[in-house]
Amino acid sequence: MPSLRTPEMKQQHKEYQQSAAPSGACPLCEKPALRTFAHWKITGNKFPYDLIAKTHHMLIPIRHVTETGLNEAELKEYQQLKAAVVHPEYDYIIEATTKNKSVPAHFHLHLIVGKE
Numbered sequence: 319m320p321s322l323r324t325p326e327m328k329q330q331h332k333e334y335q336q337s338a339a340p341s342g343a344c345p346l347c348e349k350p351a352l353r354t355f356a357h358w359k360i361t362g363n364k365f366p367y368d369l370i371a372k373t374h375h376m377l378i379p380i381r382h383v384t385e386t387g388l389n390e391a392e393l394k395e396y397q398q399l400k401a402a403v404v405h406p407e408y409d410y411i412i413e414a415t416t417k418n419k420s421v422p423a424h425f426h427l428h429l430i431v432g433k434e
């Protein structure tokens with residue numbers, strides 16, 4: 319499977335996924351926020367897309383929800399954050415498709431500042 323991670327980072331991510339306790343806890347719900355908004359948070363990423371990214375953050379709804387479960391208030395704030403925060407501060411928004419999503423139950427987008 320193609321990856322945006324270096325082989326070393328890919329291996330670390332794989333080991334993390336295999337070691338994660340099967341407690342049912344959602345890693346994205348538990349992820350500490352760098353910035354918090356009304357319905358969304360921006361977090362870091364311990365396993366960045368290091369082939370392409372100088373900075374790799376994630377935009378995550380605070381509520382544990384899939385994309386299709388986002389409510390009107392969440393969607394509205396997403397549009398506002400895109401304009402006010404994401405476009406000025408990042409270069410790319412990346413969403414993994416279903417076959418590459420590691421946490422499909424909790425919607426999240428990858429915010430990337432590209433390497434020079």
Ligand SMILES: [Zn+2]
Pocket residue numbers: 344345346347348381382383423424
């Ligand atoms: Zn969650």
